[in-house]
Amino acid sequence: MPRVILKQDEVEKYLHRASLLLPALEAALGNFSAGAAGGVVQPVRAVVPVRPHGGYLGVMPAYSAADDALTTKLVTFYEHKKDSSVPSHQATVLLFDPTNGSLKAVLDGSVITAKRTAAVSAIATKLLMPAFAEVLCILGAGVQAYSHYEIFMELFTFKEVMDTTGHIHFCL
Numbered sequence: 001m002p003r004v005i006l007k008q009d010e011v012e013k014y015l016h017r018a019s020l021l022l023p024a025l026e027a028a029l030g031n032f033s034a035g036a037a038g039g040v041v042q043p044v045r046a047v048v049p050v051r052p053h054g055g056y057l058g059v060m061p062a063y064s065a066a067d068d069a070l071t072t073k074l075v076t077f078y079e080h081k082k083d084s085s086v087p088s089h090q091a092t093v094l095l096f097d098p099t100n101g102s103l104k105a106v107l108d109g110s111v112i113t114a115k116r117t118a119a120v121s122a123i124a125t126k127l128l129m130p131a132f133a134e135v136l137c138i139l140g141a142g143v144q145a146y147s148h149y150e151i152f153m154e155l156f157t158f159k160e161v162m163d164t165t166g167h168i169h170f171c172l
């Protein structure tokens with residue numbers, strides 16, 4: 001059994017803002033882009049369709065030599081059912097001891113998925129956003145919409161934020 005098990009509220013406590021991930025993610029993206037010299041081994045996510053139930057299981061293993069970190073995320077994503085008490089995306093992150101392969105920690109992956117994805121979008125936006133952009137438009141109004149809203153409002157300045165529920169939020 002792993003010595004560390006972190007439930008969703010505990011992960012949230014350590015990762016209360018997506019922007020906390022920015023330095024580590026920028027370094028990881030740089031290492032990944034450097035190819036073999038960057039020491040990241042991260043195959044394309046394997047996805048198993050669960051056709052009778054409209055779902056998927058994704059497996060996302062990675063090793064980073066710079067961090068000496070060996071991990072995998074397991075993520076299921078199912079067709080979103082309105083009013084379902086079960087989130088459309090559920091994830092777990094497993095952390096291994098890279099020296100001997102022992103399982104060290106099991107982390108709830110929902111908060112990590114929400115904040116990692118938004119933080120990576122923010123990094124891309126920092127590099128690609130035209131200087132004249134004034135309006136942030138968010139498609140959907142679920143978990144990712146919220147986490148993207150949170151970090152984009154922290155890092156950038158917009159005059160307006162629009163979402164697909166038809167709400168417009170005036171920022172200035």
Ligand SMILES: NC(=O)C1=CN([C@@H]2O[C@H](COP(=O)(O)OP(=O)(O)OC[C@H]3O[C@@H](n4cnc5c(N)ncnc54)[C@H](OP(=O)(O)O)[C@@H]3O)[C@@H](O)[C@H]2O)C=CC1
Binds near residue numbers: 113140142
């Ligand atoms: N690249 C990555 O790393 C990741 C990508 N994702 C992807 O991001 C997307 C959002 O995920 P997440 O926020 O967790 O999902 P949620 O289920 O929390 O939210 C989905 C949102 O999209 C809305 N929606 C669904 N269909 C439509 C449509 N046709 N037009 C407009 N809005 C629509 C839903 O509205 P309603 O509730 O009314 O149906 C809901 O608000 C998904 O495609 C997911 O797979 C997610 C995690 C990581």
Ligand SMILES: O=C(O)C1=NCCCC1
Binds near residue numbers: 075
């Ligand atoms: O990378 C992820 O995490 C996911 N990507 C697509 C949908 C499920 C989660």
